Amino acid sequence: MTDVRPMIEVRGARKFFGPLEVLKGIDFSVARGQIVAVIGPSGSGKSTLLRSINHLETLDGGEVWLDGVQVNQTLARRPFERHINSVRQQMGMVFQHFNLFPHLSVAENITIAPMKLKGMAKADARALALKMLDKVGLADKIDAFPARLSGGQKQRVAIARALAMQPKVMLFDEATSALDPELVDEVNLVMKQLAAEHMTMVIVTHEMRFAAEVADRVIFMADGAVVEEGKPDDLFRNPVQERTRSFLKKFLNG
């Protein structure tokens, strides 16, 4: 019997930015090994939702669970710090603007977390970095500095950096939105490869074609709420909601 407990579960997630309600009670769950793509117009709250999964955004209401552990539990400041740091080690996050550490080499970008947080020895960490870089096709850049890399290479290093912590899930926040069009594919390829390895992933994206190709399930969000969700084939070909239809039409025509 496989573990049927969801890997990620979000219940009634609510979030305000000042008077603006950006998440209006979101429920969704991601099964082990499942790949969920979250699409929707700018300002729909999809990035906020993703960021609240690893508590980069603090929810004003609702719960987030990772593999049976509540992420946003109520604790005193210090115990919560310890709790959230350990939870975050189990979730890899990839940002739109890569956020590589510019003062560190590619190797150091990848090894700093395993060394400082897991006490890994330097040689082991470097071997791990090499393995992760090999996965993203950049083993030859191990001693380069981020400034010397293209956008696509930076994002692949950022993925390698997240993978080096051996996370249970990977969160992608518009990982290819800041890239020149010709560099998008190399990053998508790495993500597809992760999908083939059954990594649990939540992908916030503007790329409908990629979402259709890689996701098991697509969630369409608008104005802080989930409008519709389903298998990519159903959602893209036969959207039920008018809001989904008009959004997809704009995309397909544009």
Next chain:
Amino acid sequence: MDIALIGRIIPVFVQAAWTTVQISLLSLVLGLAVAALIAGLRLSHLAVLRFIGAAYVSVFRGTPALLQIFLLYFGGPQLGIQLEPFAAGAIALGLNIGAYMAESIRGGVLSVDRGQMEAARSLGFGEGQSMRWIVLPQAAKLMIRPLGVNAVALVKGTALVATISVVELTYTAQRFIGSTYKPFEIFAVTAVLYMIMVYGLTLVIDRLDRAYAEEA
């Protein structure tokens, strides 16, 4: 122009300049320590700590440094704080420049892209660890120039302690003018000595700046 006078006073003035260097260095060390503390307060999550930091900066930047020196040296004894002129001068200057340097440090930290902290936190680093390993190394580079400007201002600002009779360069100049009535020669020598000190300091700052620039 009394060249002979210049030749005669130089050894004494170099000695006085050495006192200026000493008081500058002491105030600089004190100022940096104060600045690190105040910048830390100003960047804190706790409103009360932020307020204390902000209050410190407004008080020390919002009043004349000369007044701060007087307050400590002349007003201190009333509170039981009895200090030698040199110590009072160094402490007052350090507390004063600390307010300016705190803003330079804070500016450096705030100039580091927010995404750096987020990326570190997302890997599982705590707030302090993220600061230490990710944000501060990048901020340090951005602080060197502004802190250098503060340090240059400090060296020139040491002239103020002449007013509480610390025998540094400006005090010595005034004393010699009283006895020789040759203000031009004496102030010219004094100015050249200040310029040499400031030039030396800017060379150090340039070196630090380059050393950090090469690292990235």
